[in-house]
Amino acid sequence: xxxxxxxxLYWMSRYLERAEHTARLMDVHLVQxxxxxxxxxxxxxxxxxxxSLNVTQPDADxxxxxxxxxxxxxxSSSATSIMSYVVVARENAQQVREQISSEMWMQLxxxxxxxxxxxxxxxxxxxPYEFFTSVKEGSHLFQGITDATMNHNEGWHFIQxxxxxxxxxxxxxxxxxxxxxxxxxxxxxxxxxxALLKSATAFEAYCKIYHADLRPDWIAEFLLFxxxxxxxxxxxxxxxxxxxxAISDATTLHRNSRLHRLAGxxxxxxxxxxxxxxxxxxxxxxxxxxxxQSMDIHETLHETFVTYSIEAALA
Amino acid sequence: xxxxxxxxxxxxxxxxxxxxxxxxxNRDAEPRAHYQKLYERLGDLSPDELLSRQQTADLSxxxxxxxxxxxxxxEGAERIFPFDLIPRVISSAEWKTIERGLTQRIIALNLFLxxxxxxxxxxxxxxxxxxxxxxxxxxxxxxxxxxxxxxIYVSICGxxxxxxxxxxxxxxxxxxxxxxxxxxxxxxRQVMKRVFPRLIADYGVRPIDHYGRALLGxxxxxxxxxxxxxxxxxxxxxxxxxxxxxxxxxxxxxxxxMVEGRDLLVHDNVVYxxxxxxxxxxxxxxxxxxxxxxxPLTFRADSRLGVPGLFNAYRAGNIVLANAIGTGxxxxxxxxxxxxxxxxxxxxxxxxxxxxxxxLLSDPVQRQHVLQHIDKMAIKAVGESGGYGMLIxxxxxxxxxAKFADLIQANPRNxxxxxILALSKAPCFIDGQIESRHIDLRPYILxxxxxxxxxxxxxxxxxxxxxxxxxxxxxxxxxxxxxxLYD
Numbered sequence: 106x107x108x109x110x111x112x113x114l115y116w117m118s119r120y121l122e123r124a125e126h127t128a129r130l131m132d133v134h135l136v137q138x139x140x141x142x143x144x145x146x147x148x149x150x151x152x153x154x155x156x157s158l159n160v161t162q163p164d165a166d167x168x169x170x171x172x173x174x175x176x177x178x179x180x181s182s183s184a185t186s187i188m189s190y191v192v193v194a195r196e197n198a199q200q201v202r203e204q205i206s207s208e209m210w211m212q213l214x215x216x217x218x219x220x221x222x223x224x225x226x227x228x229x230x231x232x233p234y235e236f237f238t239s240v241k242e243g244s245h246l247f248q249g250i251t252d253a254t255m256n257h258n259e260g261w262h263f264i265q266x267x268x269x270x271x272x273x274x275x276x277x278x279x280x281x282x283x284x285x286x287x288x289x290x291x292x293x294x295x296x297x298x299x300a301l302l303k304s305a306t307a308f309e310a311y312c313k314i315y316h317a318d319l320r321p322d323w324i325a326e327f328l329l330f331x332x333x334x335x336x337x338x339x340x341x342x343x344x345x346x347x348x349x350x351a352i353s354d355a356t357t358l359h360r361n362s363r364l365h366r367l368a369g370x371x372x373x374x375x376x377x378x379x380x381x382x383x384x385x386x387x388x389x390x391x392x393x394x395x396x397x398q399s400m401d402i403h404e405t406l407h408e409t410f411v412t413y414s415i416e417a418a419l420a
Numbered sequence: 421x422x423x424x425x426x427x428x429x430x431x432x433x434x435x436x437x438x439x440x441x442x443x444x445x446n447r448d449a450e451p452r453a454h455y456q457k458l459y460e461r462l463g464d465l466s467p468d469e470l471l472s473r474q475q476t477a478d479l480s481x482x483x484x485x486x487x488x489x490x491x492x493x494x495e496g497a498e499r500i501f502p503f504d505l506i507p508r509v510i511s512s513a514e515w516k517t518i519e520r521g522l523t524q525r526i527i528a529l530n531l532f533l534x535x536x537x538x539x540x541x542x543x544x545x546x547x548x549x550x551x552x553x554x555x556x557x558x559x560x561x562x563x564x565x566x567x568x569x570x571x572i573y574v575s576i577c578g579x580x581x582x583x584x585x586x587x588x589x590x591x592x593x594x595x596x597x598x599x600x601x602x603x604x605x606x607x608x609r610q611v612m613k614r615v616f617p618r619l620i621a622d623y624g625v626r627p628i629d630h631y632g633r634a635l636l637g638x639x640x641x642x643x644x645x646x647x648x649x650x651x652x653x654x655x656x657x658x659x660x661x662x663x664x665x666x667x668x669x670x671x672x673x674x675x676x677x678m679v680e681g682r683d684l685l686v687h688d689n690v691v692y693x694x695x696x697x698x699x700x701x702x703x704x705x706x707x708x709x710x711x712x713x714x715x716p717l718t719f720r721a722d723s724r725l726g727v728p729g730l731f732n733a734y735r736a737g738n739i740v741l742a743n744a745i746g747t748g749x750x751x752x753x754x755x756x757x758x759x760x761x762x763x764x765x766x767x768x769x770x771x772x773x774x775x776x777x778x779x780l781l782s783d784p785v786q787r788q789h790v791l792q793h794i795d796k797m798a799i800k801a802v803g804e805s806g807g808y809g810m811l812i813x814x815x816x817x818x819x820x821x822a823k824f825a826d827l828i829q830a831n832p833r834n835x836x837x838x839x840i841l842a843l844s845k846a847p848c849f850i851d852g853q854i855e856s857r858h859i860d861l862r863p864y865i866l867x868x869x870x871x872x873x874x875x876x877x878x879x880x881x882x883x884x885x886x887x888x889x890x891x892x893x894x895x896x897x898x899x900x901x902x903x904x905l906y907d
Contacts, residue, residue, distance in 0.1 A: 107683050108694045199485075200659055203672035207484065214485050259696065356697040410696040418698045419687060 108411045110201050111263045115406075117197035118267030121213075124190035125244035126275050127158060131177055131187075132237040133303045138170065142296040145289055157282035157304070159275075160185040178236065179220070187240055191217055206254040209247065216243035259355040262348035269348075270403050273341040277396040279304055280328055284388055287321065298324055305336045325388075326380040329395075338395060339375040345402065346372055356410070364405045371398045430462060430470070433853045440842035441585045442856065443508060454511040454905060461619050462506070467852050473615040474505045474849055480611050486604075486665055501604060502898030505849040507612060508859060508880040509623075515876060515904045518581065518589055518863065521773030523872040524763060526577055526865050529596065529750050531766040533573035537563050537746065547765050548758045552782075555833055556755065557803045558597075558748025560711060562718060566735055566745075569642045570869035573744040576638070576706075577865040578602070578878075581773070583844035590774045592841070592860065594759070596751040597743065598708050601899075602864045603666035605879040606631060606673075608901040624906040626876040632673030634866050634873045635706075639674075641868040642740045643704050650703035653677040653693065655684075657709050657725045667708050681709070686729030689736040704740040711745050753802040753836045754780055777839055781832040790837040791828065794821050797837040799828070812889065814840055843889055848882055848900070858883040860891050861902065877902035 134154045138147060145153070148167045155162055163176035163183065181188045195217045202210055219239055248268075255261050283301040290297045298319040302308040305328060314331075315323045331337040346368045353360050374395070383391050427434050427449060436445050444455045451459040462470075481487070481500040510518075535542050536553055543550050553559055578599030580592040609628055613620060636652075643650035656667040658680050671678035683693050684702065692699040707714065713723040718731035733739045749755060757778045760771045779786040779797075790797055794813055801809030811824045828835050843858040850857070863878030880902045881891035891897040 106696050107677060107679065108696055109680070109683055111696050196659075202485070202665075203668040203678045207672075210485060211483050215483055218482070352696070413698075415685060415687075415694075415699070418694075 106204070106259050108413075110204050110260065112407075112411045113197040113201045114204065114260050114263040115267040117194050117201075117213075118264040119271040120190045120194035120197065121244050121247060122268045122271040123275065124187050124194065125241055126272070127177065127185075127187050127190065128237040128240040128244075129306065130154060130158060130279070130304050131174070132234065132241075133300050135170075135174070135233055137296065137300055143293045144291070144297050145286065149286060149289055153282050153286045156285070157279045158185070159278045174233065178233075188220060191220060191240070204260055206250070208250050208254045212243070212247045212250050216240070216247065219243070259352055262351045262355075265344060265348040266352075266406065269341040269344040270399055272336060273338055273345070273399045274396055276305065276328065276336065276338055276341070277392045277399070280325065281389060281392040284321070284325070295319055301328075307334065307336060310334050322380055322384055325384060329383075330375060330378070330380065332376075339372075342368065342372045342375055352410075358409060362409065364402065364409055367398065367402050367405055371395070371402070374398075428463070430465070430467060430854050431847070433855060434847060435856055437845055437856060439585070440858070441583050441587060441844035443583070443844055443846040443859070454509050457623055458507065458509060458619070461616075462847075462854065470505065470849055471852055477503055477505060477611045477615050480614065481607070484607070486607050501893060502882075502884055503608060503611065504857075504882050504884075504898055504900040505615070506847050506854070507616075507901040507903045508846050508861075509903045509905065510877065512905050512907045514589070517772065519874055521589075521591075521771070522579055522863060522865050522874055524767060524769060524772055525579065525591070525594070525759065526574060526867050526872060528763040528766050529577075529594065529759070530571070530573055530867065532762045533744075533747060533750055534568075534571045535766075536749065537573075538565065542762070542765055545765070547761050548755070552754060552758075552833075553749060556749045556752045558711070558746070558752060560746035560749075562731065562735075563744075563746040567737070568744045569644070569740055572642065572867065572869045573747050574750070575642065575742050575867050575869075576635070577743075577867070578862045579865065581861045581863065582776070582841055583859075583861070585842055585844075588774065589861075590776050591759075592776055593753065593756060594751045595862075596747040597710060599862075599864070600663045600666055600708075601862055601879045601881075602631065602875075603669040604899050605864065605875065605877065605902070606669075608879075608899060612901045620903075623903060625903040626906060628875040628877055631864070631875045632670065634875070635670065636674040636676070638866045638868045638873075639676075639704050639706055639742055641870075642742055644737075644740070647703050651677075651693075651701060652704040652706065653679045653684075653702050655679055655681070655705050655707040655709055657681075657713070661708075663708065670706075676706075679705075681725045681727050684727045684730075686727060686733050689729070689733045689738050691727070691730065691733050691739045702739065704742065706742050711748065714741075714745065748803070753778075753800050754782070754833065755802075757836065776841060779837040781828050781835045781837060786837075787828065787832055791825055794825060794837075796840060798840050799824050799835055799837050802834055802836060812840060815889075840889070843883070843891075846880075846882075846900075848884070850884070855886070857886070858889055858891070859900070876904035 151167045165172040176183045180186045329338045574596045578595040654671040691702045712720045713725045715730040716723045763771045781787045797813045799811040845856040848857045866873040882898045
């Protein structure tokens with residue numbers, strides 16, 4: 106397939122995943138603010154949210170809920186709003202419309218039309234949850250339609266790579282920020298760990314394994330090392346490796362390439378590390394390393410399939 | 421406009437305009453035989469039902485993203501191409517004449533192009549003047565002596581027809597470079613099948629859905645015979661082009677790659693595309709980029725849409741382009757004047773479809789006549805299309821007429837004049853009621869050197885503004901589905 110097409114499919118998928126992730130975090134965050142649960146104060150919560158989304162503080166006071174929310178949701182002039190993510194995802198899809206199925210395009214287009222047509226002011230004042238739900242459901246529907254209507258070919262695997270690399274990176278940021286702020290919450294931290302799990306759609310899945318007892322070490326273990334939960338780091342790296350193998354079969358890439366070695370090393374880390382040892386060491390550095398390894402995979406993927414030199418290819 | 425006889429609901433606001441051909445009603449305001457069923461069906465439907473079908477159709481276009489971009493408008497910058505609910509019906513007898521006429525025309529024009537880029541016999545025999553050809557902006561000197569597969573220059577063509585008051589279809593212009601609109605023809609039919617399923621079935625409408633397969637077949641037939649599985653690609657100027665939707669639609673329909681100039685490169689006169697498996701050779705390009713922009717080394721140096729070195733690869737016979745380079749010379753509006761002679765010269769037949777009466781302004785006598793009657797003429801620049809560079813005498817100011825008169829005097833070769841045509845009218849669903857509007861017809865013709873394939877029907881374009889004669893989408897035009905009936 107064309108290098109440019111692979112690139113657009115990858116970014117389409119990454120941006121849509123980012124939109125969904127942002128919608129989920131915002132949703133959990135705003136509920137926490139409304140319920141005024143004990144633990145952190147409002148300002149700390151906003152700081153933690155911005156850190157877990159890895160975005161810089163918008164030009165707004167940390168008490169100005171309405172303005173901050175707008176910057177992260179419907180403000181198309183802000184590059185880190187859900188609106189901008191959906192717009193960029195759709196622009197990427199637009200570039201490769203003949204490669205994706207018409208059903209996929211129609212779903213993404215309807216998601217876009219649905220959120221751009223909404224009266225902007227109403228998002229905060231009236232129905233923020235409807236907005237978040239429409240983004241999350243729109244993204245889920247798109248994934249389902251993608252799996253059901255597109256050939257599971259090379260292009261589909263680039264879509265998978267975009268989704269799971271984005272998920273891995275954002276999970277590392279999410280876990281890092283919640284552990285960093287856990288010290289401020291003091292003893293009454295149940296609601297904070299609950300928020301972390303809900304931010305990763307992990308609460309119910311976690312309870313099925315560990316029961317409703319929320320312990321930070323179990324939560325970290327679940328989110329990083331569980332092999333069955335689709336938002337865990339381990340699950341993401343398995344999917345990344347599977348897609349890399351499929352792409353190797355479809356292209357001329359050798360299975361012993363640098364790309365495979367990078368992904369294989371990350372899988373080993375996530376498969377064999379012990380949560381006790383990891384938490385006893387520098388957990389922040391550990392998560393930063395996971396993120397760096399994911400970014401290495403991203404960069405090598407680009408060099409291998411998209412930006413390779415023509416001289417090398419002709420040789 | 422003569423007084424109109426009264427028609428029953430829902431046609432009570434409909435005017436049968438005697439000054440032009442009415443597609444649905446004869447001169448006694450009775451529905452024509454091939455419109456009878458449609459007439460009855462429309463009579464059964466309330467305006468509300470029609471409106472709800474119109475909304476279903478519009479929503480379907482919006483969700484599929486069959487839109488064009490409106491610039492300078494931040495919110496919802498995309499609009500759908502206006503679609504009219506009421507189909508245009510063409511009887512099988514009418515269609516047979518059109519089909520024969522278009523077949524004859526595309527064969528003759530291909531022979532003409534092959535001739536002028538090689539021996540130039542038609543010029544030596546003084547049927548078409550030398551200076552007319554060599555002064556044409558779209559004549560490509562670089563193509564002299566270049567062999568193209570099977571001698572086919574134009575394999576994809578869209579010809580604009582108008583239906584005159586005497587019931588004759590005449591050719592308004594040929595589009596031999598990169599004709600567009602075929603995706604709207606196909607999309608209109610898809611939507612009509614959803615909003616009027618029973619009527620289509622009862623009517624016996626000839627299908628058009630095989631167009632994609634036919635187009636692919638034409639591209640395959642142009643590929644070098646030694647390549648059993650030729651790699652084909654559609655070259656698009658990119659997402660900002662107004663016809664981008666059509667490009668992606670056709671690429672998907674045919675299952676071929678859609679490439680931009682930046683995806684291609686030429687090495688040792690061979691064209692490659694950049695893929696995830698390295699570089700891959702390309703054999704046939706269905707190009708939707710104009711000649712001028714194809715290769716910055718040969719044509720316009722400022723083009724960023726093209727591929728440097730493409731023309732050399734083309735001349736070396738390593739890549740096929742459809743259509744060939746340099747076909748624009750045959751749809752020059754002054755060359756159009758000679759098409760009936762071209763048909764007689766190569767085929768020894770009389771033209772089946774007539775031309776519109778045309779005045780060549782390089783001829784002093786004709787020029788004098790036109791300048792005296794400029795208020796009743798349509799003046800067109802010879803190399804333009806899409807409704808640009810035009811003056812409609814009856815709808816112009818004295819100032820505009822004076823400006824065009826000066827332009828003509830300065831460069832008479834660059835303009836032609838035609839009497840203002842009475843385009844036929846058809847019923848359209850406008851603002852909740854049925855009114856009549858002017859329409860034309862663009863059938864799409866495919867030619868592989870052996871057989872000519874024409875999708876039955878084509879794109880019927882509608883001038884949606886009351887009284888307007890301009891059907892171009894850039895100027896308030898829309899379209900409707902076109903039904904050609906079985907015998």
